[in-house]
Amino acid sequence: MTDFNKRLDQYADLLVRVGINLQPGQELIITSSIEHADLARRVVAKAYDAGARRVSVDWSDPQTSRMTLARADAEALGEYPAPLAKWREEHLEKGGAQLAIVGNDPKLMAGIDPQRISTLQQATARATQAIAGYTATMRRSWSIGAAAVQGWADSAMAHLPAEERVPALWDAILKACRVYGDNDPVADWQVHLARLAKWVTFLNEKKFARLHYKGPGTDLVIDLPQNHVWISAGNAANEKGVPFCPNMPTEEVFTAPAREGVNGVVRSTLPLNYGGTLIKELSLRFEKGRVVAFSASEGQEVLQGLFDTDEGARYLGEVALVPIDSPINQTGILFYNTLFDENASCHLAVGRAYPICVEGGGSMSSEQRLAAGLNQSVTHVDFMIGSPALDIDGELPTGELVPLFRKGMWV
Amino acid sequence: MTDFNKRLDQYADLLVRVGINLQPGQELIITSSIEHADLARRVVAKAYDAGARRVSVDWSDPQTSRMTLARADAEALGEYPAPLAKWREEHLEKGGAQLAIVGNDPKLMAGIDPQRISTLQQATARATQAIAGYTATMRRSWSIGAAAVQGWADSAMAHLPAEERVPALWDAILKACRVYGDNDPVADWQVHLARLAKWVTFLNEKKFARLHYKGPGTDLVIDLPQNHVWISAGNAANEKGVPFCPNMPTEEVFTAPAREGVNGVVRSTLPLNYGGTLIKELSLRFEKGRVVAFSASEGQEVLQGLFDTDEGARYLGEVALVPIDSPINQTGILFYNTLFDENASCHLAVGRAYPICVEGGGSMSSEQRLAAGLNQSVTHVDFMIGSPALDIDGELPTGELVPLFRKGMWV
Numbered sequence: 001m002t003d004f005n006k007r008l009d010q011y012a013d014l015l016v017r018v019g020i021n022l023q024p025g026q027e028l029i030i031t032s033s034i035e036h037a038d039l040a041r042r043v044v045a046k047a048y049d050a051g052a053r054r055v056s057v058d059w060s061d062p063q064t065s066r067m068t069l070a071r072a073d074a075e076a077l078g079e080y081p082a083p084l085a086k087w088r089e090e091h092l093e094k095g096g097a098q099l100a101i102v103g104n105d106p107k108l109m110a111g112i113d114p115q116r117i118s119t120l121q122q123a124t125a126r127a128t129q130a131i132a133g134y135t136a137t138m139r140r141s142w143s144i145g146a147a148a149v150q151g152w153a154d155s156a157m158a159h160l161p162a163e164e165r166v167p168a169l170w171d172a173i174l175k176a177c178r179v180y181g182d183n184d185p186v187a188d189w190q191v192h193l194a195r196l197a198k199w200v201t202f203l204n205e206k207k208f209a210r211l212h213y214k215g216p217g218t219d220l221v222i223d224l225p226q227n228h229v230w231i232s233a234g235n236a237a238n239e240k241g242v243p244f245c246p247n248m249p250t251e252e253v254f255t256a257p258a259r260e261g262v263n264g265v266v267r268s269t270l271p272l273n274y275g276g277t278l279i280k281e282l283s284l285r286f287e288k289g290r291v292v293a294f295s296a297s298e299g300q301e302v303l304q305g306l307f308d309t310d311e312g313a314r315y316l317g318e319v320a321l322v323p324i325d326s327p328i329n330q331t332g333i334l335f336y337n338t339l340f341d342e343n344a345s346c347h348l349a350v351g352r353a354y355p356i357c358v359e360g361g362g363s364m365s366s367e368q369r370l371a372a373g374l375n376q377s378v379t380h381v382d383f384m385i386g387s388p389a390l391d392i393d394g395e396l397p398t399g400e401l402v403p404l405f406r407k408g409m410w411v
Numbered sequence: 412m413t414d415f416n417k418r419l420d421q422y423a424d425l426l427v428r429v430g431i432n433l434q435p436g437q438e439l440i441i442t443s444s445i446e447h448a449d450l451a452r453r454v455v456a457k458a459y460d461a462g463a464r465r466v467s468v469d470w471s472d473p474q475t476s477r478m479t480l481a482r483a484d485a486e487a488l489g490e491y492p493a494p495l496a497k498w499r500e501e502h503l504e505k506g507g508a509q510l511a512i513v514g515n516d517p518k519l520m521a522g523i524d525p526q527r528i529s530t531l532q533q534a535t536a537r538a539t540q541a542i543a544g545y546t547a548t549m550r551r552s553w554s555i556g557a558a559a560v561q562g563w564a565d566s567a568m569a570h571l572p573a574e575e576r577v578p579a580l581w582d583a584i585l586k587a588c589r590v591y592g593d594n595d596p597v598a599d600w601q602v603h604l605a606r607l608a609k610w611v612t613f614l615n616e617k618k619f620a621r622l623h624y625k626g627p628g629t630d631l632v633i634d635l636p637q638n639h640v641w642i643s644a645g646n647a648a649n650e651k652g653v654p655f656c657p658n659m660p661t662e663e664v665f666t667a668p669a670r671e672g673v674n675g676v677v678r679s680t681l682p683l684n685y686g687g688t689l690i691k692e693l694s695l696r697f698e699k700g701r702v703v704a705f706s707a708s709e710g711q712e713v714l715q716g717l718f719d720t721d722e723g724a725r726y727l728g729e730v731a732l733v734p735i736d737s738p739i740n741q742t743g744i745l746f747y748n749t750l751f752d753e754n755a756s757c758h759l760a761v762g763r764a765y766p767i768c769v770e771g772g773g774s775m776s777s778e779q780r781l782a783a784g785l786n787q788s789v790t791h792v793d794f795m796i797g798s799p800a801l802d803i804d805g806e807l808p809t810g811e812l813v814p815l816f817r818k819g820m821w822v
Contacts, residue, residue, distance in 0.1 A: 040475075048482040048483070072463070072464065072466070076465040076498075084495075086497070087492050
């Protein structure tokens with residue numbers, strides 16, 4: 001077995017044992033592009049090694065998706081087949097786990113009418129709302145991993161000759177996921193997750209009332225809900241108390257902002273890949289939590305579609321802290337993929353808040369969540385704001401300011 | 412564009428325009444292995460060219476299927492997810508068309524416990540019964556095409572060096588489907604389908620009471636139902652009267668035998684690939700339509716599983732006439748794939764009869780179909796009996812014998 005094959009198997013094993021933490025007798029659905037079949041098949045094998053009752057793969061094909069977005073009847077794009085969502089819902093209902101393997105050409109949807117992309121995205125978000133409910137509340141174990149493909153590597157590794165890009169991207173993915181030569185990735189992840197859990201403990205003890213962000217194009221104050229809870233992958237566990245790691249890689253600690261307590265301006269520091277379209281130099285102005293003005297140097301129309309998804313798409317749902325010395329940021333690579341880029345630096349998300357980000361949120365009704373300050377939406381989209389010029393202060397309930405980040409790093 | 416790419420596009424076009432005969436505004440679901448993505452994507456493009464409202468691909472992966480058959484919980488194999496069948500049912504209900512792209516390694520399931528294969532096959536057949544109803548009655552347009560893959564080529568082209576097998580198999584597939592160098596495949600298919608329709612007219616005018624088969628290991632008499640109808644792809648049309656061609660290639664004219672009117676013995680002349688297992692030298696003894704004894708030199712256990720599917724699996728559901736000078740037989744290749752091998756020579760099928768094979772059968776109730784002599788089952792499996800030593804006589808209602816086949820050829 002070559003070194004590369006060995007490391008792919010280690011990554012597959014890591015996704016099953018640490019990402020999902022699959023329990024004997026549990027079922028697993030993997031969503032994967034057909035172009036990621038090599039990794040997906042390795043995960044299937046590792047899941048059966050771990051005692052899976054059954055493993056199913058829900059395949060998609062980016063080329064077919066592009067043709068459909070470009071050429072299908074406009075009305076048909078708004079019709080997500082309900083039984084396909086039902087299948088995954090029933091699986092989660094019965095306690096099944098879910099793994100997504102991601103990694104597409106970020107320019108896949110270039111040239112497609114943004115209105116058509118929005119129609120499909122909104123229909124999908126609506127139809128899969130119950131599925132998102134299971135993952136957002138952490139009731140079920142789920143994770144996201146990544147696999148390299150040429151189209152993605154062409155963006156992330158554009159500085160290299162074409163034939164070197166896929167191997168280089170794989171190398172970056174595996175390093176970002178702590179799969180090196182001779183280390184024990186599972187053991188390394190336990191150490192890493194314990195460290196994230198420690199930051200979370202610190203932040204939860206401080207009970208900050210609000211966060212102050214300052215940087216180029218950014219002057220933002222984010223109130224935190226009274227009973228907010230900071231979370232990291234180091235603290236994630238499902239309904240039964242079985243720990244899992246929702247993203248691989250992951251470097252973030254995050255909580256929910258108070259829905260109506262966000263004021264000021266913020267500018268993104270990395271392009272955002274939304275449904276195959278890049279949104280660059282996003283700038284948002286918030287008043288009482290709501291986006292009242294927005295602009296982007298590219299992808300403005302897709303951004304409009306995002307904010308038109310529902311009212312909640314105009315409010316923040318996540319605030320996440322990541323130091324710029326994260327292994328992902330240290331690769332120096334812009335991955336053009338949220339799973340990686342969001343773990344390179346501090347970020348925010350518009351849309352749905354994770355209910356578990358306030359005490360008891362997991363078992364609250366919709367109305368109670370809203371009252372607790374948790375935003376609600378069918379969508380959830382991250383954008384990066386970290387940089388070597390970002391400072392963050394935490395304001396204690398007493399009004400005292402505690403420096404948290406200076407020049408993009410934990411103080 | 413290379414010649415090969417041109418011919419693949421012609422084949423994709425043929426599947427859409429002659430196989431499905433897709434109408435503008437119609438939806439299409441393609442079922443395909445991820446290993447057939449090249450042909451599947453070409454079909455998607457041709458379907459949008461033809462004005463498809465939306466095209467979806469229901470992907471599967473033979474490697475994942477094998478792992479699941481080998482390693483999933485035994486009980487889980489008997490649980491086909493109902494929503495996945497529901498999705499395709501709703502599609503057909505709304506008038507959608509269906510195309511299957513087939514072509515697997517015939518040894519894919521070698522070494523897997525036949526009992527587990529039977530469990531999965533039976534669960535699938537039960538869950539997809541409504542779907543099979545739409546296709547068996549020809550209410551909807553459907554077709555089956557094929558694509559080469561290494562595992563299949565390794566069997567069908569074993570006499571060639573490994574790297575020449577896939578191109579050689581593609582060549583054989585395209586020739587069998589009348590996609591040559593400079594011909595117009597769509598026009599050639601219209602001529603071919605008209606010829607099949609002519610045989611059907613002759614047989615339907617004669618109204619034979621029964622057929623007598625004689626050959627090595629075969630001495631069989633098959634009664635035909637009183638109002639039987641001979642069918643070929645040249646006569647296939649959906650509920651709305653739109654013609655389509657259910658198989659590409661196709662050379663057969665077929666009808667239903669009288670369920671309880673089959674007596675004698677028959678021996679298969681080609682191996683049968685059933686769910687990835689080869690069944691060789693199948694020999695069946697019929698009494699009053701029922702299989703009362705069976706044997707095979709290989710695959711006996713899988714055969715047992717097939718006959719245990721339901722009571723109807725032990726009765727014949729199809730009788731088909733194909734001369735041994737068919738283009739497929741002339742390639743001299745054993746394809747190890749029913750779509751091709753059944754069109755190389757005369758064959759029979761156990762299991763479900765096509766209701767349209769008796770007058771008015773499409774709109775009969777289950778009870779009426781049974782009374783009309785049509786067999787019912789969740790399964791339908793073809794096996795080949797044609798050879799240069801096969802003679803067939805048709806017996807007129809007067810008792811007079813009309814020679815139909817001598818030495819495997821139309822008289």
